[in-house]
Structures are given as structure tokens and as C-alpha cells.
Amino acid sequence: MAFDAHAIAKDFPILDRTIRDGKRLIYLDSGATSQKPNVVIDAESNFYRFSNSAVHRGAHQLAEEATDAYEGARSIVAKFLNAEVDEIIFTKGATESLNLVAYAMGNAAPGNRFHLKAGDSIVVTEMEHHANLIPWQQLAARTGATLKWFSVTDEGRLDLSQINTVIDERTKVVALTHQSNVLGTINPLEEITSRAHEVGAVVVLDACQSVPHMPTDVKALNIDFLAFSGHKAVGPTGIGIFWGRAELLAELPPFLTGGSMIENVTMTSATWAPAPRKFEAGVPNMAQAVGLGAALTYLTSIGMENIYRHETELTAYLLAGLADISDLRVVGPTTTDNRGGAVSFTLGDIHPHDLGQYLDSQGIAVRTGHHCAWPLTRKLGVPATTRASLYLYNTTEDLDALITGVQGAQKYFGR
Amino acid sequence: MQLDNLYQEVILDHYKNPQHKKLSASYDAQVHHVNPSCGDEITLNVTLDGNLVKDVSWDGVGCSISQASVSILTDLLIGKDLTQAQEIADSFMHLMQSKGTEKGDEEILEDAVALAGVSQYPARIKCALLGWMAFKDASVQALAKQG
Numbered sequence: 001m002a003f004d005a006h007a008i009a010k011d012f013p014i015l016d017r018t019i020r021d022g023k024r025l026i027y028l029d030s031g032a033t034s035q036k037p038n039v040v041i042d043a044e045s046n047f048y049r050f051s052n053s054a055v056h057r058g059a060h061q062l063a064e065e066a067t068d069a070y071e072g073a074r075s076i077v078a079k080f081l082n083a084e085v086d087e088i089i090f091t092k093g094a095t096e097s098l099n100l101v102a103y104a105m106g107n108a109a110p111g112n113r114f115h116l117k118a119g120d121s122i123v124v125t126e127m128e129h130h131a132n133l134i135p136w137q138q139l140a141a142r143t144g145a146t147l148k149w150f151s152v153t154d155e156g157r158l159d160l161s162q163i164n165t166v167i168d169e170r171t172k173v174v175a176l177t178h179q180s181n182v183l184g185t186i187n188p189l190e191e192i193t194s195r196a197h198e199v200g201a202v203v204v205l206d207a208c209q210s211v212p213h214m215p216t217d218v219k220a221l222n223i224d225f226l227a228f229s230g231h232k233a234v235g236p237t238g239i240g241i242f243w244g245r246a247e248l249l250a251e252l253p254p255f256l257t258g259g260s261m262i263e264n265v266t267m268t269s270a271t272w273a274p275a276p277r278k279f280e281a282g283v284p285n286m287a288q289a290v291g292l293g294a295a296l297t298y299l300t301s302i303g304m305e306n307i308y309r310h311e312t313e314l315t316a317y318l319l320a321g322l323a324d325i326s327d328l329r330v331v332g333p334t335t336t337d338n339r340g341g342a343v344s345f346t347l348g349d350i351h352p353h354d355l356g357q358y359l360d361s362q363g364i365a366v367r368t369g370h371h372c373a374w375p376l377t378r379k380l381g382v383p384a385t386t387r388a389s390l391y392l393y394n395t396t397e398d399l400d401a402l403i404t405g406v407q408g409a410q411k412y413f414g415r
Numbered sequence: 416m417q418l419d420n421l422y423q424e425v426i427l428d429h430y431k432n433p434q435h436k437k438l439s440a441s442y443d444a445q446v447h448h449v450n451p452s453c454g455d456e457i458t459l460n461v462t463l464d465g466n467l468v469k470d471v472s473w474d475g476v477g478c479s480i481s482q483a484s485v486s487i488l489t490d491l492l493i494g495k496d497l498t499q500a501q502e503i504a505d506s507f508m509h510l511m512q513s514k515g516t517e518k519g520d521e522e523i524l525e526d527a528v529a530l531a532g533v534s535q536y537p538a539r540i541k542c543a544l545l546g547w548m549a550f551k552d553a554s555v556q557a558l559a560k561q562g
Binding site: 021353357369383413 | 417418421422427452453454455456476477478479480536539542
């Protein structure tokens, strides 16, 4: 079946609404959060409507059904990532997933492979979202480990020329993004994972901007941990995934403690249930997990390869259109080579906030600012950028509207 | 177009020709404020002469709303006494929180009434207030220094 973005857009009820005096909504902010198809909205609300009950607890039919739905969602996620079911941990979002692994490492006692101390290093990159920078920055501060990073070139790529000194024998963790939420750059993981594993470090992948947009096989990626958010993958808010290789999850200490995550408890001590339970303290976001299951089933039915191809075609179309606008500078790669559909740019002297406001008046939703990657925008020497980020429901008509909108803003603010 | 309520000529004029946008060499207080949601930054100097706002100067980066707002502020507040300046600032903050229901008192706010449209755009109110919050902070510090 041919990929038909117009037909797909009909699955998303919000795309039917109008903006600012009747303008068609042109949603180009999926990098911040994606819109939701009816199947996801229904799955989430039907959980409340028909199955709501605390999972893994009650001795009643509802509890059984809720548990089945919740664990069913876990199986869907596992299959989606080519992972084992017990390697899938539900969190409330990617930010929690990344904090989970960072705090869990901070809890590791001497002798545990994740124990960090002065002299060890944690490696990140200059293009990280704050969610994959600050947890490591703070872990380094708490443990005395050193934070090191790969810098970003003028072309918006990682500078790997010093890889053997950035990642060295003292490196314990390498945490990086799969695809930059600002630049759109898809990072070359192979070189980084081989070097990291050569020195015995683990690789944590922030896959927020990749899992929703391309096929993901955690085994083939040769990584150790992965995080992504449901809401960027047409799923609900309040649900995210933390994946880790089984043998590593067995050794990783817990982060949040409490109900559900225990094996045995006395007044003075406790032991932990095996993963995934060890990392899921408390009653989880069940309806949202079920909604995420529906989201990934929906994406699978369309095909991640097809989605990736569609977005690559749109990105090429957009980059070509933007290249013709005077004073417009794309921040990040200007070809679709190892590049996804997050396209950030500056427009002469027009501040992104003003451009974004003008585009909004035309019904076009974009993101402006530093996109939670302040060190990156500082490095690029721009106070802020405007970002259009694409997804499966976007069409070339949306991009034509953006290009016309940008030109309109130049006229409007040039008056 | 509804957008014209936001981007009035006065605002674009101040944006293109910002007033007192050059930090004075001396000052009683200097503050640096940022808007962490968008990265806008301002450094603002205040010099008092007793109770008189003798000088306000600034430098910074930001959108037309934030830049025009602080530019208008300098025109408005330099030469006023602190009590008046505070009244003007309070009046401006009240206007920003009015959700488009008020036009602002031109007798008090002069050019700043051009920013009334900002109050209809919740995401932009912080932009308009950046310089005003910086002034408030700096004037308190400058006053404290006088003892």
C-alpha cells in the first residue's frame, strides 16, 4: 500500500481543527510532542472506561484485565525495539528514564560495575538535550567523576577526531543522542559504541528523536541502555521507556523504591524484584502504557521504514525550499545524509520568537528558542532558532505553507 | 490582521532603534536577567540620584517585544522619581496581566500602551516583562546601596 500522508492525517482528529480565525492547523512541532491518532485516544480512555484497576495487585477480574493490558503493552514495546520483554521498563517519560539510569548508577556501591568515583569519566556530547546532559553533569558532581564531551562541528556533526582520548580507559558511561532535536543530525553510533565497549564503558542512547521516526533494533545498535518518550511517538504523555540489556539491568541498582519493586521486606531491609519490576515502584501510568502500546501498533501498521522514507523526502523538500530564501541559514546538515526531520534555522535579523508568532498567525505551529539544548545554541553562536519538525502526517502542502509563511514574515517585519 | 495588535509600529520602531542600549560605564546597580524558556538575556544598569532615576542603560538579545519593551522603559522612567517609576511599572504589569481586556492609561504609560496587545499572547508576556523585572531588581539594589 502506498504511503498516503493525507489519509494518515485523517486519523489525527486535532489536525481537523482551525487556528487563529479559521486557518488550517499546520503542525510542524512534532519534535516537541506529536499529535495522537484516534486509536491511541480510544485505547487510553477505554482503559479508564472498561479495565481500570491497579495492575499486579487485586484478586479480581478487573485487576487481571488491567494487568494483561499493561503487560501486553510491554510486549508490544519489546517487539517494536527488538528487545526482550523483561528489558522494557515503563517510566513517566524519557527524562525520567535518563534520570533513572543516572541516579541508579549513583546508587552503585564499590564493586558494582556501575560504581563511579573520582578519576572515572562520563562522556556526553555538545548537542545533548538538557535531559541527557544535566543528569550526567549532576552525577559527575555527586561522584567526583569527570564530565567530558564530544564537540560539534560547524556542519552540525559530532567531532570524533579525538575519540580515543575523549573515550579512554577511565570512561564508564557514554551518553548521547541518536538524533539531535535541534540539528536533525543522526549520529554515527557504530564508531562510538565500539570504542566505548573496547574500554568497558556502557552506552546510553537518548532515542527520543529517533524511535518515533525510524526502525529501531536495540540489538543491532550495539548499545546498552535506551530512553524514549511515548508522547513523541503518537502515544500519550506521562509514559516513557527505559530499555537496558538484561544482564546490565540485573546489576543496576534501583532508583525509585517503594511498592511493587520488592522481593522481600522487613523493618530494616529490603531486596529487589527482578527487572522490570525493580525499576517500576508504585502504581504505574497504566492507561498511558496501554495507549503507548496502541501507538506503536499503529506506527507498525504503517511501517517504520515507510515513515522514515516519507520524512526523508519531506526533509529534502523543505531543505530545498529553505535554501531559496535570502538571509535564511539552516543550523545543521543541509542534506538528508544522516539527517532526520528536525530543521532549525535563523532568518536574518528577525528573532525566532517574532517569526514563530507570525507563523502562528498563519496557522503554522513551530518551536522557537534554544530547544532545551542551550549549550548547543551557544556553541552555534545564535541566541535562538526556529525549528520545524516533521512527522508522518505532514505533507508537502504543509511545507509550502511554511516557506510562504517565512517569506511573509520577512515582508511583515521588513516594513 | 490580528497580529498588528501585537506588532504596533511603535514597537517595531523601538526594536529597530532601541533607546539607551549602551551600558553606562558607571552605575549604582547592574543586573543580568534571562528568560530561560527562550534564551533572551538582558544586562541593565541603574543610576540613582537620591530618589531620582538618573539613568537606565542596557544591553541584551531578544525578540522585538522584549527589546522594544525595555527601550520604552528607559524613555519612560529616566528622570522620574522612584515612587513614580514604581507606579508606572505596577501599571505596566497590571496591563500585561489583563488578557486583552485593558488598553492601558496613556497618561501614565505613554508609548508602553503599544504593548497592550501582548497581554493577549500569554507566551509573550514574559518577553515584555524581562526589562521591567530587571529594572525592579536593579532599583531595589541601587536603593539598598544608598543605605
